[in-house]
Amino acid sequence: xxxxxxxxxxxxxxxxxxxxxDVSLAIAEGExxxxxxxxxxxxxxxxxxxxxxxxxxSGSIIFNGEEVSRLPAYMRTRRGIARSFQIPRPFYSMSxxxxxxxxxxxxxxxxxxxxxxxxxxxxxxxxxxxxxxxxANRLSQxxxxxxxxxxxxxxxxxxxxxxxxMAGLSGAEVDEMLGILFKLNEAGITIIMIEHIxxxxxxxxxxxxxxxxxxxxxxxxxxxxxxNADVQKAYLGA
Amino acid sequence: xxxxxxxxxxxxxxxxxALAPTNDYFFYAAFVVxxxxxxxxxxxxxxxxxxxxxxxxxxxxAIGAYTATxxxxxxxxxxxxxxxxxxxxxxxxxFGTGLLTLRLRGxxxxxxxxxxxxxxxxxxxxxxxxxxxxxxxxxxxxxxPPFESYTRMLFVVMAILALVSVCVARYVQxxxxxxxxxxxxxxxxxxxxxxVPTLKLKLFACTVSGALMGAAxxxxxxxxxxxxxxxSFSLNYSVSALAMPMIGGTAHWAGPVIGALxxxxxxxxxxxxxxxxxxxxxxxxxxxxxxxxxxxxxLGLFRRWLRSSK
Amino acid sequence: MIFxxxxxxxxxxxxxxxxxxYAAVSIGLSVSFGLLDVPNVxxxxxxxxxxxxxxxxxxxxLDPILAGVALMPVFFVLGVLIYRFYYExxxxxxxxxxxxxxxxxxxxxxxxxxxxxxxxxxxxxxVAAAYIGSSWSLGDYRIPYRMLVAxxxxxxxxxxxxxxxxxxxxxxxxxxxxxxxPALRLMGANPVRIKQWAxxxxxxxxxxxxxxxIIVSPxxxxxxxxxxxxxxxxxxxxGLGSMTGTLxxxxxxxxxxxxxxxxxxxxxxxxxxxxxxxxVLGVRPQGLFGR
Numbered sequence: 001x002x003x004x005x006x007x008x009x010x011x012x013x014x015x016x017x018x019x020x021x022d023v024s025l026a027i028a029e030g031e032x033x034x035x036x037x038x039x040x041x042x043x044x045x046x047x048x049x050x051x052x053x054x055x056x057x058s059g060s061i062i063f064n065g066e067e068v069s070r071l072p073a074y075m076r077t078r079r080g081i082a083r084s085f086q087i088p089r090p091f092y093s094m095s096x097x098x099x100x101x102x103x104x105x106x107x108x109x110x111x112x113x114x115x116x117x118x119x120x121x122x123x124x125x126x127x128x129x130x131x132x133x134x135x136a137n138r139l140s141q142x143x144x145x146x147x148x149x150x151x152x153x154x155x156x157x158x159x160x161x162x163x164x165x166m167a168g169l170s171g172a173e174v175d176e177m178l179g180i181l182f183k184l185n186e187a188g189i190t191i192i193m194i195e196h197i198x199x200x201x202x203x204x205x206x207x208x209x210x211x212x213x214x215x216x217x218x219x220x221x222x223x224x225x226x227x228n229a230d231v232q233k234a235y236l237g238a
Numbered sequence: 239x240x241x242x243x244x245x246x247x248x249x250x251x252x253x254x255x256a257l258a259p260t261n262d263y264f265f266y267a268a269f270v271v272x273x274x275x276x277x278x279x280x281x282x283x284x285x286x287x288x289x290x291x292x293x294x295x296x297x298x299x300a301i302g303a304y305t306a307t308x309x310x311x312x313x314x315x316x317x318x319x320x321x322x323x324x325x326x327x328x329x330x331x332x333f334g335t336g337l338l339t340l341r342l343r344g345x346x347x348x349x350x351x352x353x354x355x356x357x358x359x360x361x362x363x364x365x366x367x368x369x370x371x372x373x374x375x376x377x378x379x380x381x382x383p384p385f386e387s388y389t390r391m392l393f394v395v396m397a398i399l400a401l402v403s404v405c406v407a408r409y410v411q412x413x414x415x416x417x418x419x420x421x422x423x424x425x426x427x428x429x430x431x432x433x434v435p436t437l438k439l440k441l442f443a444c445t446v447s448g449a450l451m452g453a454a455x456x457x458x459x460x461x462x463x464x465x466x467x468x469x470s471f472s473l474n475y476s477v478s479a480l481a482m483p484m485i486g487g488t489a490h491w492a493g494p495v496i497g498a499l500x501x502x503x504x505x506x507x508x509x510x511x512x513x514x515x516x517x518x519x520x521x522x523x524x525x526x527x528x529x530x531x532x533x534x535x536x537l538g539l540f541r542r543w544l545r546s547s548k
Numbered sequence: 549m550i551f552x553x554x555x556x557x558x559x560x561x562x563x564x565x566x567x568x569x570y571a572a573v574s575i576g577l578s579v580s581f582g583l584l585d586v587p588n589v590x591x592x593x594x595x596x597x598x599x600x601x602x603x604x605x606x607x608x609x610l611d612p613i614l615a616g617v618a619l620m621p622v623f624f625v626l627g628v629l630i631y632r633f634y635y636e637x638x639x640x641x642x643x644x645x646x647x648x649x650x651x652x653x654x655x656x657x658x659x660x661x662x663x664x665x666x667x668x669x670x671x672x673x674x675v676a677a678a679y680i681g682s683s684w685s686l687g688d689y690r691i692p693y694r695m696l697v698a699x700x701x702x703x704x705x706x707x708x709x710x711x712x713x714x715x716x717x718x719x720x721x722x723x724x725x726x727x728x729x730p731a732l733r734l735m736g737a738n739p740v741r742i743k744q745w746a747x748x749x750x751x752x753x754x755x756x757x758x759x760x761x762i763i764v765s766p767x768x769x770x771x772x773x774x775x776x777x778x779x780x781x782x783x784x785x786x787g788l789g790s791m792t793g794t795l796x797x798x799x800x801x802x803x804x805x806x807x808x809x810x811x812x813x814x815x816x817x818x819x820x821x822x823x824x825x826x827x828v829l830g831v832r833p834q835g836l837f838g839r
Contacts, residue, residue, distance in 0.1 A: 052431075053427055085431075102429065342833050349776070349825065357822050360816065363815060484651055530633075530637045
């Protein structure tokens with residue numbers, strides 16, 4: 001399997017604070033990849049660097065054979081990197097459907113009827129179809145999370161990064177979300193999942209990486225990583 | 239279809255009124271009101287649709303006026319050329335200001351527009367070719383038939399500009415550009431990650447907005463037969479360009495039109511009957527009131543009333 | 549316009565004094581905008597309001613500096629009220645509030661300016677005191693006493709505020725709220741109360757700055773627009789949230805303006821602050837010591 005995403009030696013500082021220090025990893029096409037680590041370990045910073053919301057100061061990010069670390073975020077999205085946000089950021093003044101019409105217009109370049117059809121199809125697959133005309137500012141938490149995923153899906157990604165999509169959801173809701181992600185992966189989309197809910201990470205990921213204080217401290221199968229002493233120390237403290 | 243029919247009808251109406259034996263004062267007042275329609279509509283393209291506040295509409299307006307003055311004095315250029323040039327220069331100014339600051343947070347763009355106003359006003363005050371601080375008197379060319387007076391012709395010109403700016407605003411609003419701008423306003427980061435080229439769209443909106451403001455300012459020197467920095471860069475233009483859309487409603491192109499018609503008419507009445515300071519104070523107070531209590535403006539209140547009366 | 553080292557030195561000297569004055573005038577904005585992220589474009593207008601209140605008190609015989617100090621508690625309350633209103637109407641409601649919050653403060657600035665015009669007229673007002681009008685002879689140079697007074701007050705103000713923010717409990721809480729509000733909440737402190745307090749302090753400082761303003765030169769209602777340029781220039785050049793940076797940035801602006809004033813004349817000096825601001829925004833928007 002070819003590497004879809006290759007991160008080499010990526011570093012990021014905020015003033016005197018080191019958020020990422022020389023991070024390197026490779027993700028194969030079609031892989032289900034889990035990224036874990038305690039709060040403040042740099043997980044969101046890393047995916048911000050991958051998606052383009054932040055610029056890494058050193059190192060390279062190669063996506064699908066192309067160096068993308070100097071590209072603005074919207075260009076990376078057009079090349080196939082999509083992400084959801086930890087705290088949902090819907091377009092509040094628009095309806096659920098209209099939210100999806102933004103990526104269908106700007107990434108998939110669809111218009112009018114085609115765009116709507118595509119968007120409605122995605123909403124059906126994710127379980128939001130009855131809320132298509134509802135304003136985005138009237139959704140429940142779990143519906144907002146679904147909208148985040150739906151919007152990322154509308155960008156026709158090769159790589160989908162799900163940033164703590166399941167935080168605060170009930171057991172049944174977590175199962176529902178996992179189901180959606182599994183189906184997306186079966187359709188060929190590579191998925192990076194950032195989660196604190198260990199059972200979700202364990203069930204979903206083929207490979208897991210644990211970050212702590214901006215560095216990778218462990219990499220391997222979910223079972224191996226979770227049992228690793230360093231990982232347990234990072235989560236529970238010294 | 240109904241829309242274009244209305245536009246054509248309004249144009250015909252403007253022409254008819256201009257050719258009829260209407261009171262001359264009407265044209266003086268109507269010119270000013272229409273000018274604000276253009277300014278407010280232009281402001282809203284960047285401010286309402288994209289959410290980037292321009293505090294310096296006065297600068298773009300004045301540069302349009304000064305460009306027209308320079309072309310008139312130097313080349314004797316006709317009005318149409320003056321307006322086109324005013325739009326071009328102010329559009330460029332919008333592009334430049336945007337390039338400098340639209341990469342940063344909204345407040346920096348806003349402050350930069352204040353800075354641009356000040357710097358440009360200082361430049362005009364020190365430029366003797368356009369009259370410096372004391373200003374320049376201009377001699378209007380002879381009026382073309384069928385118009386009786388130059389002011390009547392200017393009224394029709396401004397009416398055309400108002401209709402053009404509304405058409406531009408409507409096109410931007412309903413197109414995929416408008417959707418992108420709204421996404422930027424709602425959540426710029428999410429918009430970027432949804433494939434929206436945020437900087438390019440913002441620059442586009444800023445340039446178009448600036449150009450229309452310049453077009454609004456270009457006929458001013460001919461209207462007054464005079465130009466000077468103090469009144470051209472007047473704070474009233476900057477505040478009104480902001481207050482009128484915010485009061486009328488920023489989500490739709492009709493909002494700035496309503497706001498401009500309402501407020502500019504109030505201004506005309508109040509200035510004549512009370513004083514120009516009170517007039518400007520009223521705008522400020524109304525702005526604060528609406529921004530706090532009725533964020534969707536008059537349009538929003540109207541929509542809510544429609545929904546509740548069903 | 550003869551370029552001589554004597555003139556340059558005089559310009560530099562004046563520039564340093566002016567610069568410290570600008571730093572003191574901007575420090576309130578450093579707190580409200582730099583630390584708290586409140587788009588307070590009304591800050592200079594409130595300062596000018598402070599100048600006029602000083603004028604009223606000075607007319608009744610009170611020394612301008614004492615008047616400024618006396619006004620501080622009043623302006624503190626005013627600041628708290630304004631922030632509270634801003635918070636309830638905008639900050640609480642989230643990101644959409646950005647445009648409206650900005651428009652709100654713009655409206656407030658505007659209302660204050662017009663209110664002052666209606667109440668006092670457009671003419672300039674000034675105050676009289678023992679130290680206004682005479683100068684201190686330092687070798688070949690004459691330094692106006694009022695500039696020294698402003699310089700002194702400015703240093704005390706800047707130093708005092710910096711110490712307050714780093715040594716006292718509330719001061720550090722203010723800095724904390726700027727860096728990590730959720731963490732502060734988790735520690736049991738109320739961020740809204742802290743921000744309110746900070747905004748009150750920033751406004752109170754503006755009152756004293758206003759007193760200094762009218763000591764240094766006559767004031768008129770439209771001055772707030774000029775000072776939007778100067779204060780934002782200093783705060784942005786300093787880097788948002790840096791108190792010591794404010795002093796450095798103030799000095800840079802003061803010296804730049806003084807030199808332009810000396811060699812190009814008074815009609816160009818007002819544009820210096822805005823021009824410098826545009827340059828900083830274009831070249832290094834995080835300023836000298838940015839967070």
